[in-house]
Amino acid sequence: VRAFGRQEACPEEITGVEWFRGNFNDPQAVNAAVESADIVIHAVSTTTPHTANLDKTGDIIANVVSTVHLLEACRNFDVQRIIFLSSGGTVYGIPSVVPTPESAETAPISAYGISKLSIEKYLALYHHLYGLEYRILRIANPFGPHQEYRRHRGVITAFLNDALNNKPVHIWGDGSIVRDYIYVDDLVNAIILSMTHQGKDRVFNIGSGEGRTLNELVAALERSLKRPVPVQYFETRATDVPCSILDISLAQEKLGWRPQVPFEQGLDRTIAWARGYNALARKKEGASRLRLAGE
Amino acid sequence: VRAFGRQEACPEEITGVEWFRGNFNDPQAVNAAVESADIVIHAVSTTTPHTANLDKTGDIIANVVSTVHLLEACRNFDVQRIIFLSSGGTVYGIPSVVPTPESAETAPISAYGISKLSIEKYLALYHHLYGLEYRILRIANPFGPHQEYRRHRGVITAFLNDALNNKPVHIWGDGSIVRDYIYVDDLVNAIILSMTHQGKDRVFNIGSGEGRTLNELVAALERSLKRPVPVQYFETRATDVPCSILDISLAQEKLGWRPQVPFEQGLDRTIAWARGYNALARKKEGASRLRLAGE
Numbered sequence: 001v002r003a004f005g006r007q008e009a010c011p012e013e014i015t016g017v018e019w020f021r022g023n024f025n026d027p028q029a030v031n032a033a034v035e036s037a038d039i040v041i042h043a044v045s046t047t048t049p050h051t052a053n054l055d056k057t058g059d060i061i062a063n064v065v066s067t068v069h070l071l072e073a074c075r076n077f078d079v080q081r082i083i084f085l086s087s088g089g090t091v092y093g094i095p096s097v098v099p100t101p102e103s104a105e106t107a108p109i110s111a112y113g114i115s116k117l118s119i120e121k122y123l124a125l126y127h128h129l130y131g132l133e134y135r136i137l138r139i140a141n142p143f144g145p146h147q148e149y150r151r152h153r154g155v156i157t158a159f160l161n162d163a164l165n166n167k168p169v170h171i172w173g174d175g176s177i178v179r180d181y182i183y184v185d186d187l188v189n190a191i192i193l194s195m196t197h198q199g200k201d202r203v204f205n206i207g208s209g210e211g212r213t214l215n216e217l218v219a220a221l222e223r224s225l226k227r228p229v230p231v232q233y234f235e236t237r238a239t240d241v242p243c244s245i246l247d248i249s250l251a252q253e254k255l256g257w258r259p260q261v262p263f264e265q266g267l268d269r270t271i272a273w274a275r276g277y278n279a280l281a282r283k284k285e286g287a288s289r290l291r292l293a294g295e
Numbered sequence: 296v297r298a299f300g301r302q303e304a305c306p307e308e309i310t311g312v313e314w315f316r317g318n319f320n321d322p323q324a325v326n327a328a329v330e331s332a333d334i335v336i337h338a339v340s341t342t343t344p345h346t347a348n349l350d351k352t353g354d355i356i357a358n359v360v361s362t363v364h365l366l367e368a369c370r371n372f373d374v375q376r377i378i379f380l381s382s383g384g385t386v387y388g389i390p391s392v393v394p395t396p397e398s399a400e401t402a403p404i405s406a407y408g409i410s411k412l413s414i415e416k417y418l419a420l421y422h423h424l425y426g427l428e429y430r431i432l433r434i435a436n437p438f439g440p441h442q443e444y445r446r447h448r449g450v451i452t453a454f455l456n457d458a459l460n461n462k463p464v465h466i467w468g469d470g471s472i473v474r475d476y477i478y479v480d481d482l483v484n485a486i487i488l489s490m491t492h493q494g495k496d497r498v499f500n501i502g503s504g505e506g507r508t509l510n511e512l513v514a515a516l517e518r519s520l521k522r523p524v525p526v527q528y529f530e531t532r533a534t535d536v537p538c539s540i541l542d543i544s545l546a547q548e549k550l551g552w553r554p555q556v557p558f559e560q561g562l563d564r565t566i567a568w569a570r571g572y573n574a575l576a577r578k579k580e581g582a583s584r585l586r587l588a589g590e
Contacts, residue, residue, distance in 0.1 A: 056363050056417070057364065064413075109423045118359075118412075122351070125406060128404045129533050239424075
């Protein structure tokens, strides 16, 4: 197993993988990682639904163009299959049906969703022209341990980060926005199943099939943390679809997959991890303060 | 009325327009043409269904990225509306329904079709985020006078060019490929109607609604020219969809448009133009040979 990323070294938590350091926009670095690989799992994105809109052409070049280079590498190195982690929350736009099946109209309201959709189309093209096998997982909002806090990524991690640091959580809009949350272990199982799946279906929604408002998320956090979590509300963002719940029956039927970790259990595990992570972060911060003081 | 293109000067046939010379990938040149315009008709493509596949990333950058720059210019200069000439023959891929309505699945089997579809999505995004009004015309195979002969563009013009020069016409595949042909004057009427159209429908198929095989096209040419047209057959190309006929009922109903020039009449007019054009070309060629001989 190999992993590819921008960091100098493989994250400590991951063991037993060969680390390839590089930028996704560097064809040579991508080639080195892809050469002699059997299966490629494409989970790179340089943007978020929020940031992609701020630089739409940059988003196209960094993500769509770089992915076409990756597909070219897969083709040249005879990769057997590529799994692409697409976005169940953005490719449909404001969904015409809820829960939304894979066959629903794809009308993204964010540059991020357009890029993901374009990449999906190039995967189908490489299959059509060159026989490169692929599966696309349109993922709901993933959460769980090791999702580190970064701006505009992973609302549960962001909420947790603020709550554990005794800061109010930030909500854009009135908190009525509905999302579908999928626990990381369930997502990993879907990826594993998609690596060997046979059949004509190649695009699968991967979510819980259940919707939760942001306010319900806060309430769930309060139950798990056993204390109130204050909220600060901001103006609605134009790229947020009001409601996203995925219809996951195709993955259940054809991939033999179903989510196994109940939401509350996933949340408790994530809180346990985040507490350790925050404690560690404070310790490191303390240590670096000590070092600074001793300098 | 302004026109924008790479040529030094406006084509002689077009009068009464202000000519803006520039490359579509040059934002400054595009800005100059768009500034203070009310309506922009986007008919630029730097690739064809055949060439786009040969350089997929180049196609994305030249067409999708440049169009996002154009949309940004439209937004900055308060353009009221943009009309985009999309591709009815490639955005659907191998059509799930024939004749194909606008609501059919869009699964392109060419990089050209993916780019056109991506551009459509960015138009919808700019409408959603910034209120830029738009209409998309998914055009069948246009033909008619002034479609100059260039490789991989306009099969009727290509056939005519070969036939009038006493060369066999070239067909990829066995000639059973079905296409929908739309005469240029009918297309222009559709563009004019889409400039003022009000209503929630923004994507319209513009074709004849009738299918013709390539072999039928040759037969029609033979009838019009009153002589046999020899054919040379080549291997099928992977990017050619077997059958493309557009369902044009939405444009008829909502745009109040319908094709008015019967195919045979359009073909006769095109032949008349091509004969003059070829005679002129021969005269120019003769003149340049004379010049060469006199040098």
